[in-house]
Amino acid sequence: MTQPDCFHCGEPVPNDSPYQVTLDDVRHPLCCPGCEAVSHAIIHGGLESYYKFRTELPPRPELSEEELAELQVYDSPELLQEFVHQDEHGMAETTLAIDGITCAACAWLIEHQIDHLDGVERTAVNLSSQRATLRWDINKLPFSKLLQEFKTIGYAAQPWQADEQQEKLQQEHKMAIRRLIVAAIGSMQAMMFGIALEAGVLENFMQREFVVLFQWLSFLVTTPVVLYSSWPFFISAARELKHRRLNMDVSISLAIGLGYGASVWGLIFDVGELHFYAVSMFAFFLLFGRYIEMRTRHKIGSGGNALDELLPQAALILNEQQQEEYVPSRQLRPGDRILIKPGHTLPVDGFILEGQSSINEATMTGEYLPVARYPGQEVLAGTQNIDSPLVVEVSKIGQEVRLASIARLSDRAQAEKPRIATLANQVAQYFVATLLVVATSVLIAWLFIDPSRAFWITVSVLVVTCPCALALATPTALAVANATLGRQGVLITRGHVLEGLAKATHIIFDKTGTLTEGRLELKETLWLADPQDPRQEQITALAAALESQSEHPIAQAFMGFREEGIKAEGIQALTGQGLTGRIKGLTYRLGRADFAAPESALQPPQGEGQWLLFADEQQPLCWFRLSDHLRPDTQAVLKELARQNIQVELLSGDQEGAVASIAQELGIERYQAGATPEKKLERLKELQNQGHQVIMVGDGINDVPVLAGAQVSIALGNATDLAKTSADTLLLSSRLLRISQAIDKARKTHRIIAQNLTLSLVYNLLALPAAALGLVPPWLAALGMTTSSLLVVLNALRLRDRGNAQRLSDTPSDDSPIQEVSA
Structure with missing residues (x-):
């Protein structure tokens, strides 16, 4: 048929x-x-x-030649080796991430449609994770044809492969689920038997043999809960005791172990009370709380698989004949030319060679509005082209791209613990030690009062006062805050930042490239030397040659005046003063007047902007006037800082006129012009000696010493590499308002942590006397302990984003090209 x-x-x-x-x-x-x-x-x-x-x-919808060519990339040996597992018989297995699955009908359709393909042995779709696992004969059906079939039936499929960290998190999640299920089933059955036994119901209606049977059944359903579900508690406690330390798992293990052991003893020798149900319920409530905490931690702190998810696996490369060819992204090398079409994501960092378009940089900066990018500007891996095709020259690949650098910096921040977190861990250790002493005292006291209740009251004391909430109070709040700020474009790279921001009293800004956009323009040239000097016509090219190797914003103003035949040798930069070098045998200097021509005693002309003196060994040659513009949200951030009662100072190495005009325009009362790195550091130390907590915001090499010395240092996204590596925090976008938002978030984090610590301590102070007086049975103690832990986690989740409204309401800025972040 x-x-x-x-x-x-x-x-x-x-x-x-x-x-x-x-x-x-x-x-x-x-x-x-x-x-x-x-x-x-x-x-x-x-x-x-x-x-x-x-x-x-x-x-059936047919795919275009371009779509087919892009899918054929997945038949390359490099990608097959990474995404597809093959056995010696040619049978292949892979896991695909499927876009567009909305219901069980979609999963049914995919499974039946793909299973009908020649060579497919099995298709299994996981609706919740939106992934499909397939096994097929790759000799009959190439991988690209399989992906083509998914697209033909209306579902976009791409290889899914978890990185090492993601696999670890998934394994942890699966194991936690198994242990929780065992504990849930065991505790329900044990509670059904145990409560009836304790209430005396069974003794009234059953013979003694059946009562004993139910007691042994309670033992059987509780044993897997203790030996399997609760096993991580015992392992953790043994590890800590081996190193002569105490943690919460010590008291947990004592409560579970002693309760289980006493119940087994009572069962075998028919003495005392049996509380198998209380032990299993305690383990279940505790595991449930740990599971909620683990899910929260994974959601807010895991960066697993970020690169694989953000970066495309295929790229459209242009060869010497300008022909387009799809290749695996991992085969790209610096210098290659690739075509990025509208809607495509950049697989690497590079510079635009041809075309102009809008780029969605939300994955990098947290800014949801696209920004314009033009030839010569940098574009970053993980960002998306919006409007027009771009030809991009590859500059960085693999782990060198900025996205990978951000991941490394985030890992560094997660590895460092702030002082308050370390203090909380120390308090938890002392708390456990005190709890053990108190529990021993309670046991001794009840042995005199009522020996039959002494043991279980002691167990209740151990359970109800378990410091789980105390241990979760700080790290959960810090993790949520760090993740939230990261999504808003504030990358925290050191563990102490949130604490420092919350306590900050002063903030010091650099001027050029920080309060201003850092895109200086050459507005005027004022010649000083002999009018017949032939160098007058090439004076801007001479200055541009000196600035050719500098990353300072001043160098950008001279970039367009470079000439092929004029090159400088032996260039030296004196931080905060200027540049010197030799051009065609003559030595030139460009910078402050007291550096370029110290014997002339010249003063900069009056007028708006920054004046630089250019001189040779004999005489000053000319003045250059550079002009910059304030960032669009500079006024707004200063108002916010004033609302937060933070004193603002401006320290700049620029000349008095330029700094004074900016300070007057912004209403900054405390400012200093001509500030060398030494003077900036001196002012910083002066404030710190007075007991102030100082934030330093800068972007240049001359800011590195003071960035390193401040309690919290912030570098902008277009800062120099050295400034970025010296800073504790990076603004991935150019919006200064992120600073005041970060301070608000840090202060709220500080309040949340204080609330969590207070909640956990008050709970323990109230629960301990009640348990010690015998008012709290073991099962209720387990419920109270778990409830306090969940309240702490839920309170910390209040630090999450309120949505996108805050991001979109910020004043937009004309972003400048963003450079690499070095870890």
Whole structure:
């Protein structure tokens, strides 16, 4: 018997398909719920003539040659080795991430459609994770053809492969689920038996043999909870005791172990009370709280698989004949030319050679509004082209791209613990030690008062005062705050930043490239030397040659005046003063007047902007006037800092006129012009000696000493590499408002941590006397301990984003090209 075709789409109908449609009293088979829904909609809408008069079945959507070429990249040995596992018989297995799955019908359709392909042995779709696991004969069906079939039926599929960290998190999650399920089933069964036994119900209606049977059944269902579900508590406690340390798992292990052991003893020798249900419920509540905490930690702190998810696996390379060819992204090398079409994501860092377009940099900076990018500007891996095609020259690949650098900096921040977190861990250790002493004292006291209750009251004391909430109070809040700020474009690279921001009293800004955009322009040239000097016509080219190797914003003002035949040798930069070098045998200096021509005693001309003196060994040659512009949100951030009662100072190495005009425009009362790195550091130390907590914001090499010395240092996204590596925090966008937002978030984090610590301590102070007086049974103690831990986690989650409104309401800025972050 031949397999029927679907009445609606013409695809083969599975033998067990229950789907059908009735037209003119005739039932027609259908292949899937999607076709059933569409066909019923057509008929019930009075459009049944569609089926009567159609001359052919609807064609399957065909992929374009470009789409087919892009998919064929996945047949390359490099990608097959990474994404597909093959055995010696040619059978292949892979896991695909599927976009567009919305319901069980989608999963059913995919499984049945793919299973019908020649060579496919098994397809299993996980609806919750939106992934499909396949096993097929790769000799009959190439990997690219398999992906093509997914696209043909309307679902975009791409290889999914977890990195090492993601695999570790997944394994931890699976194991936690298994232990929690065992504990849940065991505790429910043990509670059913135990409460009835404790209430005396069974003794009134059953013979003694059946009562003993139920007691042994309680033992059987509790034993897996103790030996399997609770095993990590015992391992952790043993490890800590081996190193002569105490943690919360010590008291947990004592409570579970002693409670279980005493119940087993009572069961075997028929003495005392049995509390198997209390032990299993305690383990379940504790595991449930740990599971919620683990899920929160994974969600807010895991960066697993970030590079694989953000970066495309294929790239469109341009060869010497300008022909387009898809290649695996990992084969790209610096100097290659690639074509980035609208809607495509950049796989590497590079510079635009041809074209101009808008780039969505939300993955890098947290800014949701696209920014314009032009030839010569840098574009970053993980960002998306919006408008027009771009030809990009590859500059950095692999672990050198800025996205990888950000991941390394984030890992460094997560590895460092702030002082308050270290203090909380120390308090938890002392708390456990005190708890053990108190529990021993309670045991001794109740041995005199009522020996039959002494043991279980001691267990309740151990359970109810377990310092889980105390240990979770600080790290959970810090993790949520760090993740939230990271999504807003504030990358914290040191563990102490949030604490420092919360306590800050002063903030010091550099001027050029910080409060201003850092895009200086040459506005005026004022000649000082002999009018007949032939160098007058090339004076800007001479200055540009000196600045050719500098990353300072001043160098950008001279970039467009460079000439091929004029090059400088032996260039030396004196931080905060200027540059010197030799051009065609003559030594030139460019910078401050007291550096370029110290014997001339010249003063800069009056007027807006920054004046630089250019001189040779004999005489001053000319003045250059450079002008900069304030960042669009500079005024707004200063108002916010004033609201936060933070004193603002401006320290700049620029000349008095330029610094004074900026300070006056912004209303900054405390400023200093001509500030060398030594003077900036001196002022910083002066403030710190007075007991102030200082934030330093800068972007240049001359800011490195003071960045390193401040309690919290912040570098902008377009800062020099050295400034970035010296800073504790990076603003991935150019919006200064992120600083005040970070301070608000840090202060709120500080309040949340204080609330969590207070909540956990108050709970323990109230619960301990109640448990010691015998008012709290073991099961209620377990419930109270878990509830306090969950309250701490939920309170920390208040630090999450309120949504996108805050981001979109910020003043937009014209972002400048963002440079690499070095870890």
